[in-house]
Amino acid sequence: xxxxxxxxxxxxxxxxxxxxxxxxxxxxxxxxxxSFPLPVFIVLHLPPDDKGSLAALLHSQCxxxxxxxxxxxxxxxGVVCVAPANYHLLVEPDFTLSLSQDEPVFFxxxxxxxxxxxxxxxxxxxLWAVILTGASPDGAAGLKAxxxxxxxxxxxxxxxxxxxxxxxxxxxxxxxxxxxxxSELAQELLAMADLPTVKEASHS
Amino acid sequence: xxxxDTDTEGIExxxxxxxxxxKYHYDFRDYSAASLKRRLLQAREYxxxxxxxxxxxxxxxxxxxxxxxxxxxxxxxxxxxxxPSFFRALREQVVPHLRTYPSLKVWVAGxxxxxxxxxxxxxxxxxxxxxxxxFYATDINTDALRKAEAGVYDxxxxxxxxxxxxxxGGKSSLSDYYTAAYGAAVFDKTLRKRTVFSDHTLAxxxxxxxxxxxxxxxxLIYFNRELQDRAVGLFKDSLVRRGFLGLGSKESLHFSSHxxxxxxxxxxxxxxxxxx
Numbered sequence: 001x002x003x004x005x006x007x008x009x010x011x012x013x014x015x016x017x018x019x020x021x022x023x024x025x026x027x028x029x030x031x032x033x034x035s036f037p038l039p040v041f042i043v044l045h046l047p048p049d050d051k052g053s054l055a056a057l058l059h060s061q062c063x064x065x066x067x068x069x070x071x072x073x074x075x076x077x078g079v080v081c082v083a084p085a086n087y088h089l090l091v092e093p094d095f096t097l098s099l100s101q102d103e104p105v106f107f108x109x110x111x112x113x114x115x116x117x118x119x120x121x122x123x124x125x126x127l128w129a130v131i132l133t134g135a136s137p138d139g140a141a142g143l144k145a146x147x148x149x150x151x152x153x154x155x156x157x158x159x160x161x162x163x164x165x166x167x168x169x170x171x172x173x174x175x176x177x178x179x180x181x182x183s184e185l186a187q188e189l190l191a192m193a194d195l196p197t198v199k200e201a202s203h204s
Numbered sequence: 205x206x207x208x209d210t211d212t213e214g215i216e217x218x219x220x221x222x223x224x225x226x227k228y229h230y231d232f233r234d235y236s237a238a239s240l241k242r243r244l245l246q247a248r249e250y251x252x253x254x255x256x257x258x259x260x261x262x263x264x265x266x267x268x269x270x271x272x273x274x275x276x277x278x279x280x281x282x283x284x285x286x287x288p289s290f291f292r293a294l295r296e297q298v299v300p301h302l303r304t305y306p307s308l309k310v311w312v313a314g315x316x317x318x319x320x321x322x323x324x325x326x327x328x329x330x331x332x333x334x335x336x337x338x339f340y341a342t343d344i345n346t347d348a349l350r351k352a353e354a355g356v357y358d359x360x361x362x363x364x365x366x367x368x369x370x371x372x373g374g375k376s377s378l379s380d381y382y383t384a385a386y387g388a389a390v391f392d393k394t395l396r397k398r399t400v401f402s403d404h405t406l407a408x409x410x411x412x413x414x415x416x417x418x419x420x421x422x423x424l425i426y427f428n429r430e431l432q433d434r435a436v437g438l439f440k441d442s443l444v445r446r447g448f449l450g451l452g453s454k455e456s457l458h459f460s461s462h463x464x465x466x467x468x469x470x471x472x473x474x475x476x477x478x479x480x
Contacts, residue, residue, distance in 0.1 A: 071425045072432065072459045084454055090238035092428070093214075098236040099425045099454050101280065102243070118238040 010126055012075060012091070013038045013192070014119045014146075016112030016139040017132030018045035020162025024132045025058060028186050029080065034063040037195050038128075039075035041091065041119065043083045043110045045136065050085035058082070071099045083110035090118040106138040116142025125150030128192065130185065131177075132156045134166025140173035153177035154185060216256035217241060223260050228270055230344065231407040232277060234431035240277070247276035271347055278345040280422060282319040283361070284378075285368035287453045290421075291327060292373045293473040298448050299331050302416055308337040309415045311442065313406060313435070314423035315341035318352025319365075322381075323372075324419065325395040330375040334398065340413065342404035353401050355391035362389050406435040411442040418443060422452035429459065436462045440478060449476040 017024060021044050044054060052068045058080070059066035069081035075095045083089035087099040088110050105111035112131070116139065119127055129146040131139045133156055147153045155177045158164035171177060180188065221240070225231045232240060244256065251269065253259040263269050285291050302308055310328075312321045321341045328334040343349050357365070366378045382389040404412070406423070418439045424432050439449050440462055449466060451474040457463040466476040 070458060071455060072429050087425075087454055088239070090236070090242075092236060092238050096429070098238055100236070100239040101422050101425070102239060103281070114242065118242075121238065121241070 010095075010123070011038055011128075011195070012119060012123050012126070013040045013128045013130070013189075014116055015040065015042045015130045015132065016044070016116065016134075016142065016166075017156075018108070018134035018136050018138070018163070018166060020133035022054065022057070023162070024156065024182055026061060027182050028189055029058055029064065029066070030061045031186055031190055032062065032064050033193050034065075034078060036064050036078045036193050038192065039077055040064070040080040041069070041075075041083075041089060041097070041115060042080060043089060043112045043115045045108050045110070045134070045138070046085040048086045048109075052084065055082040069097050069099065071097065073097045083115065085110075088114040090114060091122040092118075093122050095122060106136050108136060108138050112139035113142040113145075117145045120145040120149040120151060123149075123151065127151035128154070130154045130156070131167055131170040133161035133163050135163040136166055137169035139166055140169040143170045143174040143177060147174050147176055154188065155179055156185065157181050213256065216260070217244060220244065220256045220260040220263075223264055224273075227264060228267070230270075230274065230277075231405065234407060234428050234434075235277075236426055236428055239426060243276050247273050250276070274345055275347065278316075278343075279348060280314070280316045282316055282422070283368060284319045284323045284357075284365035285372045285374070286319070286323075286421070287473075288368045288371035288373075290372075290450065290453065290473045290475075291323060291368075292371070293470050293475060294450065295327055295331065295373050297470060298417065298475065299327075299333065301446070301448070302333060303331075305416055306336065308333060308417070309340065309413050310337055311340045311342070311413070311415045311418045311420075311439075313342055313404075313418060313420040313439070315343050315352050315401075316345070316348045317357075318355060319357070320419060320421060321352060321399060322355060322391055322395055323369075325399070326369070326374070326376075326378075326381055327372070329395070337398060338413075339396075339399040340402065340415075341399055342402050344403070344405045344407075346403055349401050349403060353396065355393065355396060356388050357391070359384055359387050359389050406438060407431060411438055413442065414444055415442045415447060416444055417448045417450070419450040421450060422455070424451065424455050432459075433461045436460050440465055443478045445478060445480055447478045449478070450474065451476070 055068045066080040068084045069089050090098045155167045155170045157179050158167040160181050161167050221232050248259045315321050369378045382391045469475040469477040
């Protein structure tokens, strides 16, 4: 067993959104304790010339560490990695992160589908996925993939979303997802803070 | 969690990549698995195959499919003077060091269809360094190399290239370097008269010359840690002492085993300088 892997947390939370999602994240993330037991990966649709202002803004308001994702960075519990503008963010099977400049998906790079589909491959049923407010169908196929791999799927209630297109598309593709208001989502995430840190057991 | 080792699609994908390596000697085994899978899924859809096993059977028995498959796996879309601030830093901070050498060698590793090469050639001409420089433009994909050698780009991309060139501190007009015809911009062939285009793979080929500058931007992100280490090792071995390495705007030597052998010359622009 690779010793680097034995400390890898084997569950993760992924979040995707676009229009209005910065405000939504500002309601969800600041409440999380610094000891949050899962790595968190976020894709928000950003202007291509954004220089990391979203991660900096969130970091200044949060107890958890929020940073721009770096290529080949290992997933770390309690660390929130935000996809940089103009790059897709993917999770590798060895729980490190990769960036790519492959074609935009639904005119978006980073794309929520790209993150969610790769994270579903890596984490399977140990993945929690959240689709927030947004004005694009990106994320719908990704959420469906998370569900198909046995992961938990949550969607911000389109009725309370600033832009309902994204949550509606996600629910159409993945009707099994739970529909939650932002305050219910905040409570669910807080409840996850009490999850035990699951680490890869050694092979027996 | 799912186990890649027992997941059917994971097994098929590994076998396909192994088969491509054994039969055609293109080695994608140490590419980043997640983006490789996305690209292979796109190729699978294009070829109308329902599984990676079906795609493997077709590729194994019909070598004419290989160039298209390689297109899916290797082609990067680039721009001239992409990340203009990188070229500005190169011009303002690295060029003064390069001027001190009587002759220069520059390696554009993973040059794809050549946008980066022409950007450097124009910058070197503007700075008066072109006549003492040899450029080496290498890529794994021979179709891409042919495009690089042709130097013909869609005219509709030129406004972006022009804006990038200006923002990079360009001292001339980009229109000095191409002629427009039939929706295409054909770049001045004298820009590549000092360039050697060559088929080279960072996965298995060796160092071939001693360089003052290596640019390899947005290539390493497609490699896993081991292959990144191999590639950066090649760059280190080919660079002269105090030679320069330029990476993509989200690439770094942060997680590289060669990190200690380079200093951060300009951290923000991902310009590194070899120490020894």
